[in-house]
Amino acid sequence: MSDTYTRFKLTYTPLGARSAYDDSPAAGRLAILTMDNGRDYKKPNTFGEQALNSLSEALDELESQTDVKGLLLTGKQFIFAVGADLTSFAGMDADGARAGGQGGHAVFARIMDLPFPTLAAINGACMGGGLEIALHCDYRTVSTGAAAIAFPEVFLSIFPAWGGTQLAPRVAGAKNAIDAIVVDALNNNRMMKPQQAFERGFADRLIDSAVFLDESVALLERLVTGEETIERPAGGEGGDPAEGLDEALANARAFADAKVHGATRAPYVALDLIEFAARGGDLAEGRRREQDGLAELLPAPQAQASVYAFDLVQNRAKKQPWRPEAAPRRLQKVAVVGAGLMGAQLGALHLQRLELPLVMKDIDEGVLGRCREHIEGELDKLVQKGRLKPGKAAFLKGLVTYTTSYEDVRGADWVIEAVLERMDLKQAIFADLEEVVEESAILATNTSSLSVAEMAQKLSHPERVVGFHFFNPVAVLPLVEVIRPEGVSDEAMATAFDVAKKLKKTGVQCADRPAFIVNRLLSRFNGTAVRALRRGNDFKEIDEAIKGLGLPMGPFELFGLVGLKVALHTAQTLAEAFPDRFVIDDNFRAIADADAPGVYDWSAGGEVHAQIRDLVQVDEDATPMTADEIRRVALEAAADECARMLDDGTVADARDIDTGMILGAGFPFFMGGLCRHLDQTGISQQVAGRDLVTSTDHAQS
Template sequence: MHTEITSDSTSIPPSPSTQDHTSGRAQLERRDSGVAILWLGPSNEKTISLTRERMSSLREALEDLKNNPPRGLVITGPSKSMYTVGADIHAIREISDPVVAEELAKEGQDVFGMIESLPCITVAAISGPCVGGGCELSLACRYRIITDEPQSIIGLPETKLGILPGFGGSQRLPRLIGLPRALDIILSGKTLRPKQALKAGLVNKIVSYDQLIQFAEQVSLKRQKVRETKISFIDRLLTFTGIGRSLVQSKAGAKTLKQTKGHYPAPPAALQACIYGLEKGMKEGLAHEASELGRLLVTPESKALVRLFFLTEASKNIGKDARSQLDHLQAVVVGAGIMGAGIAGILAKNKSQVILKDTSEEGIERGVTHIKSSLAKIRYLSETDRSFILNRIEATTRDSSNLGNAHFAIEAIFEDLQLKKKVLGDLAQKLPEDAIIATNTSSLSVSKIAEAIARPDRVIGMHFFNPVEKMPLVEIVRGNATSDKSVAIVAALATKLGKFPIVVEDVPGFLVNRILTPYLNEAGFLLHDGYSIEDIDREASRFGMPMGPIRLLDEVGLDVASHVSDVMIAGYGDRMKGPGLVTALLEAGRKGKKSGGGFYDYDNDQEAPSGEAKKLLGLEKKREVGDKNLVVNRLMLSLMNEAVLCLDEGVAGAPGKEAADQIDLGTVMGMGFPPFYGGLLAYADSLGAKEILSRTQHLEKECGPRFTPVKGIVARAEQDKSFYEPIC
């Protein structure tokens, strides 16, 4: 029989206060019921990481519990928005010795093993993030109860940092939910929301925060029942039999190789650790896991991914002081095309009231359909959730009566300067005088757009990348008159929407498109020189790019690429000119994937280099890729030359580390530069300025002045400097 929780017992007592306890340490509370509550930190700690000090305090508390066992144990975080984010990422960054990393893993395994060996029922009472080492801590408990708070997530994202779960996660999760489901979580590094976690068997119950501690206490006393995790018969065969594991390993290994292209050592190592432990037993499995963590943590891939993590955290802090101004945000989006609808959708999903405005009913209908389609792809949303989101959007062709209450407006219309000036100029007159006015332009001058608006200090570029729902970068473009306040508010909004903002100057193409243009041009020159579409895209993909440059042109749209190219040529002159192949395809009506054909033909989800395109362009394959580095060198050095110009011109911040960090983040998040290199300039630094100078000088002789090394490369080679240092 289930024990009912009365209204008198639903409130949660506060976690230990800082008046009585030291920040950074876990604290043990013994209750009259005989249940012990192990608080992972005091109530003032906003972030709980498993530092060495905290792990030491956990060990002390668990020794106490071992010597004087309670009737039950509940392990919980200090607030409804924090359980624990896992291992101390700052400490991880500093480790350079695999032996040190292995020993740290063993220490963590020992502490969590103490939880598992207690004679009482142990319950992880989770609210807020429970990730990485935090999830591994919860796996050492008998039960996991999670709240329905928006911040509540659980998972093992270690592979995203180039490592594997090292505190027992690779051993306990497959035994708990079965190997197939465990690998789906571990290899992808994904986190689950409460309903997803319950379905996967990772948690046993979802409750409100007000009920959490009392309910967990009752469970630990066997007075309240929860769903027991059960592994299906098929998954048991696939987990606990040799032939089953072989089947899973073969399938998961092939999938992992396809996804990582062999560039990331962590997923295959995590796969092997799971299999090894199931075959050899828990003790040997844990030893193998710790050893592999030590090996992986000092790899270049892990160091690069950890550095990117810190860059994303710095990005999220750009507008942190303005976050409070976004409460109850009311927004206007002008233009219901793919970009505008995407922006409106993510604003509404993040609880803003949105007016989506377009000139035609057909446009509105297409925009709303796009939003519905995007929401349908988010599996953790219920139908009720989707309805609430859609109800926050007022889609109209008229001026809404709510315009006067809007705090923020953004246009996402056709890339025409005069049209944007007219639309935003008219809109500004209907908005409050302090409303932020943003343009989603990908290439036009924000300062020129601002000329049409009174108080240009509130005009700013907010450049989302397509598709809005997936691409994580937003370029915050500062016009000549844009205020620091406007920059902070828009950066805070980008973060609220789940994006990573970088602040860039108002130059043609801003940062990402400016760097990307020579790269795409060089793909055209390679075609012109006789390399095939297949070879060019294959070599770029082999390097680690998510897709080749020719395919990328088709995805972007050849009409869009042509327009951006015109802007770049107008801004930077002939050095931004390509071989003109895109123009020839556009004249034949080939706009890329959206029209069914560009450089590739697209038919029923099948795609192949287009014979028609080759004929139109007069392309014949004249060269085989003998030296596989040649194609990659031409593509990557075209990127580097322009990136170093941006670095030293201050396009992405003060020349030196500030700008280099933003360029690294921008190239990874905005154009898909391989994360395992750590960013474009991190890759350049790994080669060294002298090597890059030598390669560009060689290509200058072979290909002409477009490869003339820029001043910043020459100077750093002469001064033996990093790209993270300014030149004299």
């Protein structure tokens, strides 16, 4: 067993002591219960069986003390607690899930039963079970320095099952409970800032971080002595826990439908449990219902896939298992060539994260002007939100040079091009760059599908060219495909991974193959959608069928987002490379060549553009496919392509595909990416004759 599990450590204030921040009468002896796993703040407190046992032992001692007048619960520096240890969820069966729910309920309930006031001092990150244990206390304070407060469980296809669904509506009101437990979780796992947690009623006081612990102790002393009382309306801010409940539930269920399309039951189970509590349900019965729900959901494929996906993006990918051991180049100046929509986004990101002199190079003064507006506008937004000081914003703006001359790029040691997807153009740009940058400078391309090696083949130093493919919108999507062409230097690759980390992006390595990971798979997967048009299915019908997997958007919605001509260009690249399985349908070519911004006219309520609809040709005697057939054919095509990508060395391991599809294509955690889902459903066995995700992680072996 690990010796670094979270321990609950009891200390006591001296009898008769009084806080330095308070002139009220001494409250008597107070207990301070600190959660600490003995690691630094990068290893947050979590709750497993050993932690719950430690809490039980601390409560045994506390209950034996006859002179304790109050309890303050807090965490180690920067961390309160982030909930259950997710590693314990893998392979969990119904009995184990029920027992885990019962164990947490039993020990947390003892906090509620203590005969004196209890206060949770939320000093740092507080999530899941951490927020649940805080709700079991009578009062809560939150530090202005607390990094994030949230219930992320629904994002992982479970729900807060240690009292969260029952206590949140009682403390903060039903609407705030629904927002925190369901809406935020489904909205890309959005976290509450301290101010928002306080405003929603999850904390009774918001206290400056510099004096947080002392002031929290002082508040507890005043509560113990009666010098201060905290009036909290029944059910939180709203007074009645059920106030506005029907509307909030209807809105949340509609939101869940739009996000997961019924592909996971977690948000619906959570809403049912919140409704039970808000309508006055018995707390003990509510706990039993939480245990029943956990026994249903935790062993289910969705939650098990979520545990796998969480480990991929939070642990494995952050270790950058593909990164060479070579030292990365130390950057002093960066440049972006191509200042259009993508280039401007890349410039803004590099400036904000690296804080280095930046050159934005383009041939068009008008494009440079719009680029400047974007970069400076993004900084101004940060100032308005209070996330950046005006002086710092002015400093960053002063680091940028907007130019039409390559001479200004001289001295840059990291240059990324973001121009049109034309090989001749990119080759010419790299040739021009080689005339002005040092031999050791790293050149990167944001190409979405072209060969990086071919791009560099005419250079004197092709070994310094890497692929560095971002996804649109750059500020939102966390993936960068780091493409390793043959002959590239370890220093270039190490620098690319180092830059990805500093940009706060997740870099996933792939070989220099057409369209790399995400676009190659999406093209194969979505090719089914275009063929379904020939069978007589309409655009919306096909999109809804694919979204039934839980995906954020359908193929034709996606084509509109990335651009029809961009999607066609990627399809052409793949058709040239793999003509046996990437065939461009005439319908798709006609749609992409149409003068329309996308398939749907969102200004007209999302109806299909008339000129797009009129272009579709349906085969004679065609029979429309059912939704299940559309999904099945798409998944079978994806399974075939995943197996080929593993066999041809595009990726080292199926986990690379899953990480890419989660972070670059928005595949939900509850699918586990793509390969894990194909394994769970048996499709990979049927198509490829094997599971795609193996017990050995070949990227780390």
